[in-house]
Amino acid sequence: MPRITVISAALAAVLFAGLGAASPAAAAETLDTGSKAAAAEHCAVEVQAVGKRTAPPTPVCFSEPEGVERYLDAIGTADASGRAVAAASTSLGTVYSDSNGGGSSLTFWGSSGCYGVVFGFSSMPSGWSNNVSSAGGSHGCWVTLYGTTGYGGSRLNCTPWCGGIGGLNDQVKSIVFRPTGTFG
Numbered sequence: 001m002p003r004i005t006v007i008s009a010a011l012a013a014v015l016f017a018g019l020g021a022a023s024p025a026a027a028a029e030t031l032d033t034g035s036k037a038a039a040a041e042h043c044a045v046e047v048q049a050v051g052k053r054t055a056p057p058t059p060v061c062f063s064e065p066e067g068v069e070r071y072l073d074a075i076g077t078a079d080a081s082g083r084a085v086a087a088a089s090t091s092l093g094t095v096y097s098d099s100n101g102g103g104s105s106l107t108f109w110g111s112s113g114c115y116g117v118v119f120g121f122s123s124m125p126s127g128w129s130n131n132v133s134s135a136g137g138s139h140g141c142w143v144t145l146y147g148t149t150g151y152g153g154s155r156l157n158c159t160p161w162c163g164g165i166g167g168l169n170d171q172v173k174s175i176v177f178r179p180t181g182t183f184g
Contacts, residue, residue, distance in 0.1 A: 040097075040104045043125075044068045047092060047108040050120040050151075050176060059106060059125050068107050092119055092177040093137035093160070095145075100163045101134055108177060113139035120176040123149045132172040136161040141177040144184030149173045157183050 043059035062068055076089035089109045097103035106128055110119050114137070123129070137143045137160035145165060147153035151174050156165055160180070165172070176184050 039063070042068050042105045042107075044071055044107045044109055045125050047110050047119045047121055047177065049110075050118045050122075056121065056123070056125060059127075065105065068105070072107070072109055091138050092141045093135065093143045093158075095128065095132045095135045095143075095172070095175065097131050097133060099133045099169075101136070103133070104131075108175070110177075114141035114177050114179045116179065118176060118178045118182075120151065120174065122151060122174050124173060124175065129173055130170050132175075133165060133169050134163050135165065135172075135175075137177060137180075140180050142180055142182065144176045144178060145172045146174040146176070146184070147171050151176060151184070155184050 041061045041063070042065045043061040045059040046057045048054055060071060062071065072089045072091060090111070090113050092108045092110050092114060094101075094105050094107045096105050106125065108119070108121070110117070119141075124132070132145065135143045135145060135158050137158060142160050143158040143162070144151075145156045145158065145162075145168050147155065147168055153173070154168055154171075156162060156168050158165075178184060
């Protein structure tokens with residue numbers, strides 16, 4: 001199956017520019033204010049297998065959650081040349097700026113679910129460090145939230161949902177998506 005490239009993700013972002021997409025810089029500015037009352041942004045970002053050394057991608061953001069769904073559908077059906085390819089944008093899970101799935105959201109996606117693969121961000125994407133209050137996994141993934149970068153410090157396993165994250169509220173610095181039934 002062809003692998004989604006940065007170019008195809010950028011192509012999908014351009015395709016949806018007129019559908020409420022916000023620039024990554026604008027989304028980061030909204031999230032970095034520290035104010036939970038700021039306008040909610042709904043973002044998506046590709047996550048790589050743990051241990052894979054690549055530059056962290058920049059989230060693509062929208063003003064409504066449906067924008068994320070359309071974006072994931074688009075990058076799963078077009079490559080850089082616009083040809084149709086097999087779906088390769090599977091949602092692994094989502095974190096939220098407020099408890100119980102409220103506020104802004106960041107959906108992590110990969111080329112497959114967590115069946116036999118562990119995905120992670122050793123440092124949360126821009127605007128999301130210290131801004132997570134609830135989280136949930138999908139497509140065979142449980143989520144482990146960590147209090148320090150590099151998957152260290154305090155941790156919480158969401159199996160698959162955490163409507164609140166207790167002492168890690170607004171303290172999450174790294175995240176892992178792992179196969180259902182495994183703990184961090």
